[in-house]
Amino acid sequence: MRESDSTGLPGPWLRWRATRELWTAADIGDLSGRAAVVTGSCRGIGAAVAEHLARHGARVIIACSSSAHGRTAAAAVRQKVASAQVDSVVCELAEPTQVRQCADQIISLTAGRLDLLVNNAAVAAVPFARTADGNEMHFAVNHLGHFTLTGHLLPALLNAPQPRVVNVSSILHWLGRCRSDRPHLPRRYHRWRAYFDSKLANLLFTQGLSAWADTHELPLLALSAHPGLVNTTLGSSALHADRRHAEARLLESMQARWHSPSHAAWPLLRAATDANAANGDFYGPGGRWEWSGTPVRVRAAHRALDARAIARLWDLSQQLTRHSFPVSPTQSARKDNPA
Ligand SMILES: NC(=O)c1ccc[n+]([C@@H]2O[C@H](COP(=O)([O-])OP(=O)(O)OC[C@H]3O[C@@H](n4cnc5c(N)ncnc54)[C@H](OP(=O)(O)O)[C@@H]3O)[C@@H](O)[C@H]2O)c1
Structure with a gap:
């Protein structure tokens, strides 16, 4: 349903109704000529997103923490989609220097024009660890790494006519x-709480980025999506590595009942491609408790929309990553003069 339809309903109602309509991967449409980067796409949900995008004609860059995994994942996409244009780059999100190098490589591979960035990679339930910069691992990989990557890819994103950034969160953000002014240095550590907090940070970042784009009248859309509950090894592999085998096996027995990565990719793909999407929208599965189902626009927890928390996280992230989003982006990137 588009605003041009003669239903007599006001625009926001039409858009709300459109986001409740049945949507499947077939609605992605033709993405020929568009370039997309998906982090954490050598396995799990990210791999499925990369495959769907390639199937619909996008040029896809798989960003992974290991070059061998990236090459294998790219080959797997080529095997499934004969016409796929797919490359891989190394992007270790816990290492800011690596992230900046990865951004440079992406800019060169895409000739400086990027249409879509899906910030999907994550760690969950890892034992307490700090990055070389001293930041807690969940916060560093799941949020700060993506904040840095997005910041460095901004010039390329702003060279595309309708660029999008999709941050992947979770229902567990609820x-x-x-918890404090120091999410990067928690006083008391709990592995799952650290994961939940990082997934809330993904939503706060989306709101900060969409407000930044709106303030500067940029065509950039920042959106969030969550995949529901998915049969991947997220969490369980970290628990096994930490010798918490009983907890890992319990999680695996639940994961085996959850929906497949290919289907779980749909809310991310809808956020990435739906023409009715607006800045700051959040997509998730529309079934019971948002565990699975066709993607719809979903509600975020109130605290994910808290203006003070959004501003605090934005400032802290700029300070910790030493990356500042420009106060005044270049005139050439403005809506009235898309590149
Ligand atoms: N599975 C679920 O039930 C579920 C539910 C809600 C939300 N989610 C969200 O969905 C997204 C994908 O999860 P998933 O289940 O597909 O997880 P997964 O199968 O464990 O895959 C995680 C991906 O993140 C990458 N990654 C991990 N640490 C990294 C680092 N330091 N630097 C760069 N990449 C790194 C991994 O790549 P390497 O192997 O190269 O490290 C891998 O490709 C995450 O944002 C997660 O929070 C998942």
């Missing part, structure tokens, strides 16, 4: 908190 359990997340902005």
